[in-house]
Amino acid sequence: MSRNVDFNRRRFLGMAALGAAAAAGATTVSLAPSAGAQPRGSRSFVPAVVIGTGYGAAVSALRLGEAGVTTVMLEMGRLWDKPGPDGKVFCKVTNPDSRSTWFKKRTEAPLGSFLWLDVVNKDVEPNAGVLDKVNLGDMSVYVGRGVGGGSLVNGGMAVTPRRDFLQEALPQVDMNEMYDRYFPRANAGLGVSTIPSDFFESTEWYQYSRVSRAAAEKAGLGTVFIPNVYDFAHMRKEAEGTAPKSALDGEVMYGNNHGKRSLDRSYLAAALGTGKVTIESLHHVKALRQESDGTYVLTVHQTDGLGNVLARKEIACKHLFLGAGSLGTTEILLRARETGALPALSADVGGGWGPNGNVMTARANHLWNATGAKQSTIPVMAIDDRNNPVHPVLAEIAPMPAGIETWVSLYLALAKTPERGTFTFDRVTDKLGLTWTKAHSEPAVAAVRSLFDRINKANFTDYRYDLFGSGLNNFAANFCYHPLGGCVLGKATDLYGRVKGYQNLYVTDGSLIPGALGANPFVTITALAERNVERVIAQDIRA
Template sequence: MSAHPRPSRRRVLGALALGAAALAGETVVGPRPAHAAEQVRDGAYVPALVVGTGYGAAVTALRLAEAGVRTLMLEMGQLWTRPGPDGKVFCGMLAPDRRSTWFRRRTAAPMASFLWLDVVDRPVEPYAGVLDRVDFGAMSVYAGRGVGGGSLVNGGMAVVPRRSYLREVLPRVDVREMYGRYFPRARAGLRVNGVDRAWFEGTEWYRYSRVAREQAGRAGHGTVFLDNVYDFGHMRREAAGKAPKSALATELIYGNNHGRMSLDKTYLAAALGTGRVTVAALHRAVAIRPHADGYVVTVERSDASGRRLGTREIACRHLFLGGGSLGTTELLLRARETGTLPRLGREIGEGWGPNGNVMTARANLPLHPTGCHQSTVPVLGIDAWDDPRHPVFAEITPVPAGIETWISLYLAITRNPERGTFTYDRRTGRMGLRWEHGQSKPAVRSARAFFDRMNRANGTDYRYDLFGPRPRAFADDFTYHPLGGCVLGRATDDYGRVKGYRHLYVTDGALIPGSLGVNPFVTITALAERNVERVLRQDVLPAARRDRSHA
């Protein structure tokens, strides 16, 4: 367990810049307003352009800037630092409004019903909200929208995969180097910390976790504490009434107003604090074409209501794609299929998977209440990954309804070998996903075997009423952990360089082939640290030196 270190001066300066820009109604944040605007004008040139502001993108921008490279970041979502009419930046889960959802008329929460009643999702005004769900038929993908990407909306569980499984998933990556150098660097940059064990054992806010732990023990399973990027010191002050509530006020999947150490408070803030990074929100990269010794990116601008404000073209020498498994893959697929980057290989779009995600819930007996008050930040997982037939890592997640529900809810991560493939429709200009319902069956089989044992040991049964109008115990048709599409060592070289083109890189979860066994964001961060270190040394800095020698 570790405490958060004192914020660096660079992070403080960057966070202040983000807040000031949002309060002023600006969408472009940089070292100086006039200079920032110049970075995103039509026909502008920057040495390095980073698409996205999620984990891999944020790492890349910071390390480029620290090396002296002027960098522009493009983000399709908005800045989330300006309070709404209620004085809060984000809304809670029990009363969602337009801030919750990316351009839908109704929220789309993963737990969609209660007693089969449609009481969870609410009508909302279409808006550039913080959480998106992209539907592909048999599979839907949740994604964060805003400066900070998925760090704004995920559960923050900072888990590192088993060494043996990481070696299997990424055989061309030096595992000793990852655990000895890059995972520690990522944890420090993300400001990972752990819950105080004594406080956990006594607080009402984690009764639901303790109940699930006891029941796992009866089935012969052990639990592990999960570190997080939520500030547990702040949470304890919340519980004591000494700080405004956030995790203890049903805030999580639509953002946290306090306590969450999202990227806009860590890597992105530090990057902006260098004075060499500009962030352009509500700027969506839609196309790539080669130009001179680099690339031109076509960018669509909009406002938070969805009104189009125009299109610009921005040139760069080095282009880093960090738009996530979906965003990065779509850009490259479009470039290949429309002929702007015709040398891209057939491996683009392949190797996708939902990290074996399955959600399920158990109905506890009346003698085992889970509590009216539940922290939204998970801190325990049931680790059965060593099961030779049905490996499962099950995170104990909250049901913060404000009433007693006797529900134990889990996000199970399983080892599903099935993979999907992204496609591109030239007629509609949209990406699709080849993923059939049957491809989720291995994940469900593992989850069922695991939770059947839990139910037998505790005399309990599943809840069948939580995942929509038809009775079902397992929700296997959505994922919070999309992985793959531009797999490391296949679509790219061993450091994320896209095959067939110079100065074009992938730096996000698209590099990981479909499965990791745990929440992926720490691994994505560490892999980005590894890759950008090599790319800076071999590609970016030598190119900058050549430019200076020719000047």
């Protein structure tokens, strides 16, 4: 049986298990009831635990399950597969409710205002919502909460980075293997495709992208189509009115009800389909230690959707895979190091962090260049200035699905910058910190400014200054969507994600990648996890 056929068969079985769990209101998802952790004394034991359900975690769980290894995944967010009172699982960007935000009383959208009016964010009931904004001083980080991690809340932009950029970031990794073997495998597993050109050129839903393309061309700049995990056949039906709308109904930042191949519809479903993987949602890992026999023991709090602790558990395992993301994985390891639970952890844990050069900006178009009241929420095109020898930038043309004409062109720009921060952990407050200041972001802002100054000059346009809170702010670099680093490959770990100082302890997420890629990182995280777990299973588990 071919790899793709086997993957699709398992995915079908796994999606059935997810649906059954949602229908029953369960927090545990498994194809086989016996696949979870088994009692052993005062705690349960399982051969392998994967913390998190994001990209690297999902890859690791699938390949472990295929290898016959009983595996439990621990996810602090909820299983998003049960409709709310309106009959939908997720809420719209323009009408957020308690499903939108992780335990906050008010939403925290990237656009803080419109015409300087506080009309974007809304008061909500605190709940285990799907999107969290973690504030770390001069930098805030958006992260997804739920089974599927960031795949639930991102725009699905599936960018394979330029080979020279990735080689610079990970110089000890074989680029031939990555581009010939692991990137194709990742793209197939994620379900990546590119929007059909005929649909893009004709549909009213991408007028905003075509307006930005024309503005870039006037400045002598080219554009590229950005692959995505959204099902464009479904989107075409949305436009025709023959399928339920999602991307064409203002859904993305707080989840997509239809069309997007998030991880719960791809890798995670296939992992469940092996019959060897169990997902425990609303399970928050609070501490990690190692016993004298090498067993890892996790202290876990099981919670409800209101944040109440329902149970305190200890789960032990032989092989532990950390896939909780740049922030979560680094925090777990730093807490273990600083409290003495894992004292042999490298001093490099916490280093090499960066926001992937994320900068958001917007331009004001002329009245005759309307961007459209109808805008698809799924970005599919970017202005490509990555060949710039001084300021290489990939500027993705972002939607602003306000439901009215705004004449605004919005962009998420990714600048290739060398600035790096360091995570810290305060034992007294039990909190993660980050050494990152506004000055760290200034080189990325300068790079993005150089690009859009040229575009504005060529089009006789100007920036919008009213979208990023009070004052005259035309660039937003104090938040990011793409946190990278904290446990850098080849420094805090070996070249396959094995944590230095400990056996059978692995990192499998974006914390392995130092700081910036010049591209949305999830395809790289997926491909790198495919590479690493293949080696780990062959040498550490099957050997």
